[in-house]
Every structure is written in C-alpha cells, then in structure tokens.
Amino acid sequence: MALELYHSDHSTCSQKVRICLAEKGLDWKSHALHFQSGDHLTPEYLKLNPNGVVPTLVHDGEPLIESSVIVEYLDEIFPEPSLVPSDPLQRGRMRSWLRYMEEVPTPAVRVPSFNRVFRPLRYENATQEEFEARIARMPLRKAFYRRMGRIDGFSQDEVDNSMAQIRQTCERIDAAIKANGGPWIMGEQYTLIDVTLTPLIQRMADMGYDYLWKDDLPDMVDWFDRVRARPSFSTAFYANTNLSDKYGEYLKPEAGHDKD
Amino acid sequence: MTKIELYQAPQSTCSQKVRITLAEKGFPEMNKDWIERDVDLSKFQQLEPEYLKLNPNGVVPTFVHDGTVLIESSAILEYLDEVFPEPPLLPPDAAGRARARAWMRYIDEVPTTAVRVPTFANMLAPMRFSKTNDNDFAAHADRLPLRKQFYQRMSQKGFGKPELEYAEFQIRQTCERIDAAVADHGGPWIMGEQYTMVDAQVTPLIDRMEDLGYAFLWEDDLPNATAWLKGVQARPSYAAAFYPGARISERYPDFYRTAADLKAERGY
Numbered sequence: 027m028a029l030e031l032y033h034s035d036h037s038t039c040s041q042k043v044r045i046c047l048a049e050k051g052l053d054w055k056s057h058a059l060h061f062q063s064g065d066h067l068t069p070e071y072l073k074l075n076p077n078g079v080v081p082t083l084v085h086d087g088e089p090l091i092e093s094s095v096i097v098e099y100l101d102e103i104f105p106e107p108s109l110v111p112s113d114p115l116q117r118g119r120m121r122s123w124l125r126y127m128e129e130v131p132t133p134a135v136r137v138p139s140f141n142r143v144f145r146p147l148r149y150e151n152a153t154q155e156e157f158e159a160r161i162a163r164m165p166l167r168k169a170f171y172r173r174m175g176r177i178d179g180f181s182q183d184e185v186d187n188s189m190a191q192i193r194q195t196c197e198r199i200d201a202a203i204k205a206n207g208g209p210w211i212m213g214e215q216y217t218l219i220d221v222t223l224t225p226l227i228q229r230m231a232d233m234g235y236d237y238l239w240k241d242d243l244p245d246m247v248d249w250f251d252r253v254r255a256r257p258s259f260s261t262a263f264y265a266n267t268n269l270s271d272k273y274g275e276y277l278k279p280e281a282g283h284d285k286d
Numbered sequence: 287m288t289k290i291e292l293y294q295a296p297q298s299t300c301s302q303k304v305r306i307t308l309a310e311k312g313f314p315e316m317n318k319d320w321i322e323r324d325v326d327l328s329k330f331q332q333l334e335p336e337y338l339k340l341n342p343n344g345v346v347p348t349f350v351h352d353g354t355v356l357i358e359s360s361a362i363l364e365y366l367d368e369v370f371p372e373p374p375l376l377p378p379d380a381a382g383r384a385r386a387r388a389w390m391r392y393i394d395e396v397p398t399t400a401v402r403v404p405t406f407a408n409m410l411a412p413m414r415f416s417k418t419n420d421n422d423f424a425a426h427a428d429r430l431p432l433r434k435q436f437y438q439r440m441s442q443k444g445f446g447k448p449e450l451e452y453a454e455f456q457i458r459q460t461c462e463r464i465d466a467a468v469a470d471h472g473g474p475w476i477m478g479e480q481y482t483m484v485d486a487q488v489t490p491l492i493d494r495m496e497d498l499g500y501a502f503l504w505e506d507d508l509p510n511a512t513a514w515l516k517g518v519q520a521r522p523s524y525a526a527a528f529y530p531g532a533r534i535s536e537r538y539p540d541f542y543r544t545a546a547d548l549k550a551e552r553g554y
Binding site: 076077085088090091092094095096098099102103114115117118119121122124125126128129130165166168169172183184187190194198 | 342343351354356357358360361362364365368369380381383384385387388391392394395396431432434435438448449452455459463
C-alpha cells in the first residue's frame, strides 16, 4: 500500500487532502510542486493530471484527481474512522454541501488570494507575453486569469462578490451547526464537509478576513476553533503552509492590492 | 410505493440529467412514475420565498423523495444510484468510481458553466432582459443566491465575443475528452462498456449545444464523440427525458437563435 501525493504546501485543495489523510492516520510520500516554475504544467505531470492542477493522489500506481473525489475515495478504501454518513439521504446532503463548496467558496477564496499574493508573486515581474503564454498552457481556468490580468488584479465588483460568497458560506455553516446541533456541520459526525471547508476558512482568516464572521456568527466561530484544535489540522498545516508564514510582506496593508 | 417529486423545468439541463437518470432507473414517465412540480424560470419562480425554503440556492432541480428534500443535481444522481441500485450507474470498484466522479467534477466546472454562455447569449438574455433597464437588471442579479457574477458579466445583451469563444473552447475540450475516453476505454460509453451517470450528466449539455447549432465543434473530426452522442440519444432514457417541448428550441421557439444566426447578427 503506497500513497503518493503531488501537492503544494499552500494550495487549499492540497490541504484538504492532507487533513483527510491525517484523519485516516495514513502515511504518504510527498511530491511538492512549485507553481512559479510551472511544475504543474509539464507533460509528465499532465499525464497524471490532465487538468494541470494539484493535488493528485497516486495509490498503488493509480492516479486519482479532483480533491473532493480523492477524499471520498480515501473514505471508501480506508473506512475507519468514517468521514461519510452511513445513511444515503445524509450522504446526499453531504454531497450537496460539497457541490456548493466547489461552486461558491472555493472560487471565491481564489480572488483575494490571487489579488494579494499569487498575482504579484508570480506575474508582476513577468512580461505580458510570458503571462499569456502561461495562460495558453493551462487546461482549465484561463478566463479566471484573463479577468485578473497581470497587473490590474480582479475588479472591485469581483472582490465584493467573493466577500459576499464567503459571508454566505459562513452563514450557512453557522445555520447548519444550529440546525444539526453541532459540534460539526452535519451534527455529531465530523465529515468530509468539515474537512473540505477548513482550508478555505483558514485561508480567509490567514489573510485577515475574519471580520466576515467573528462578530455575529458565534456557532461558526466555535466550529472553526474546533476544527483547528484537531490533530489533523496541525499535521496538514505544517510549517510554512499558511500564506502569512511565507509571503507575509504581500499581506501587509501597505503592499497595496487590497481592494476591500 | 415510493413517491418521487421533482421541482424542475423542461428545458433546464440540470433537470434533464435527473430525468435521464430517473428513466435509467425505471422511472421514465412524468406524472406517472414521478410527479412534476413545474417551476417557471421565465417568471423567476425559482426565486420565490416558498421555493427558496426548499432550495436555498434558488435553482432547479429540487428532488423530493417520500417527503425528504435533496438539492444539487450531481448529488441527486448519486443518491438515486444508492437507493435504486439497479442498474448501477457507477463502476463497482473504488478506483473506477473515483475516475467517474473526477469526470463529474470536470463536467460541473467546465461544460456546465460553458453551456450557460451560448444559452443566454443566443436565447435567454434577449428573451428575458432585452427590455430591462440597468437598475432592474442589477436588482435581479442581487436577488440570486448564487451566480450573481454570471449575470453581471453577461449584462442584458448576453455575453460578448471573448466569452463566447471561451465557451466554445471549453465545449470543444469536453468533446475531445469524450472522444479520447470512448477510444481509450473501447466505448460505447465514456467509462467503457458500462453506461454511467457521467454519460447521463453530460448528455443534456452536448444536446443543448447541438440544439443551438454548435455541432461544428465536434462533428467533423471527433468521430467517437459524434457516435457517443448518437448512442446516448438513441437510449429510451433520452426519449423519456426529452419529451416534446423539452429542448430549448421547442420550449421557446419564438426566441430560437442558432450559433450562425447570432454570429451573422453580430458580424463575427
């Protein structure tokens, strides 16, 4: 039984797979990719992951892609402790949450992450031709980079909208804790929803956006404290996995680009 | 006797994929095997307070099984496969299931969002918003729990050339991947011999593109994808799900405008 993870320290989708691996008590071999040098767009990596994104899990030689799919696979192959409800209706509701999480907070978190850190870090010193050549090589999400632009970053409308999407996500977490009695989003069982939402909220907190929830969503605040107190959190968020650990200078207000 | 209700719209691709799956599971006939709760999207009934209680995302479909509510069409397909296991619509092994689900996430992210662009540019934007002023249009976008930004980028007129070209690129990529998967797995379906919910999920999207006159994206040089589309459209589940009036060209014939019509009008 060999598990290898192609990932990056600070990618939220990598972090969710690392949390899941830790919850399952699994050891794995690390292949760290560096986006700046384009490790994720080499022909060799695209053979493993034709979408050119991280993470990719290789289990006994079999490559598995899409982080939400990888965590469900891990739960099927390594069933203890179970991170998926046993009842089909509850499983359906968990998957509704996963689909919401993929459509709403996952892309929303990218907007401030790229505006403030990844765009200046990766593209500000590149030429426009290099920026366009990089986009041309990407299998997915070209429109995202074109809307962002090399210099301007996302518009104020896009920033506002992503903040509203994160706020909506936090309101839904808060309401779910109340409705299901907590301590986790689906109630007594810690599930893949908690796993997948944790890195997204952690990213927002790390960039200084906890004002979106900390004053008036007490159940969500307590939930976030609880997920961070789990051993899986410290395993997945090892040193230098938060943006502030490595790229703190980009997150200072005087660094600019903070449009909210 | 199990009771299945579907809040849906005939032309919604996400409703169509649930109808295909219901038919594959032995529930083909609307208002006999399952009960239709019609949601008129042209009247924005999906944003009424009563409906938002069922589906806080303000979209169709919403599935109700013996009184319990489930949302998100991709989650509904997996639920149907679990509670009605025959015939199975996912591979029997965990790695095969993961490959099918990776396809489903790609379909959610890429062609599902891409198909909305020509759908709105060719038909729905002029039909619903040509007489709407900027303030009313902004107010409409504000009412949406999801996808406000989609409307903001679209405007009342429908998307511009860059968005349409990118949507065509994304559909082309999807068809290339279908073509390659059918070739690699030996066909006739995307995962090989077994017809799966991947086929059910992507059928309404490619069917919509065909209906709007975009078959030029695949029919000349992707023979496996072309044959796959004929194959899924020949299944009884397709005839059940695409009952008369279900294709968007039939639903809104007065507003039907093909890819060629749109390009001629805009001088592309």
